[in-house]
Amino acid sequence: MSRSYKKCVVEVFIRNEDVPITVRARKVSEHPCVNLGCIAERVEKIMPREDGKVLALVKKQAIKYDYELKVVDVNTFLGKLKARLRRNKKCPAVVLQRKKYWKN
DSSP states (O other): OOOOOOOOEEEEEEOOEEEEEEEEOOOSOSSTTTOOOOEEEEEEEEOOHHHHHHHHHHHHHHHHHTOEEEEEETTSHHHHHHHHHTTOOSSSEEEETTEEEEOO
């Protein structure tokens, strides 16, 4: 008989920040109907450097020890809810077997 063991789950709580990027296009022509100087805005999600370092370290260890890795973005609604349920207030944080680890 073979026993099936449950894989250890590692949760990493990180923060992705929304950074608005504004792009202005120059006028092609002076006629008002052709081009009014377009302004385009888009938002990119950027992970802070400290969060990226923690995620890379935990990912390497999860592969080494065959752990299941779950990444939670605390800037989303579902991420905030998961962080509240785990009583996690600091970011970046790692939860391993119900123990929380974070950098002071």
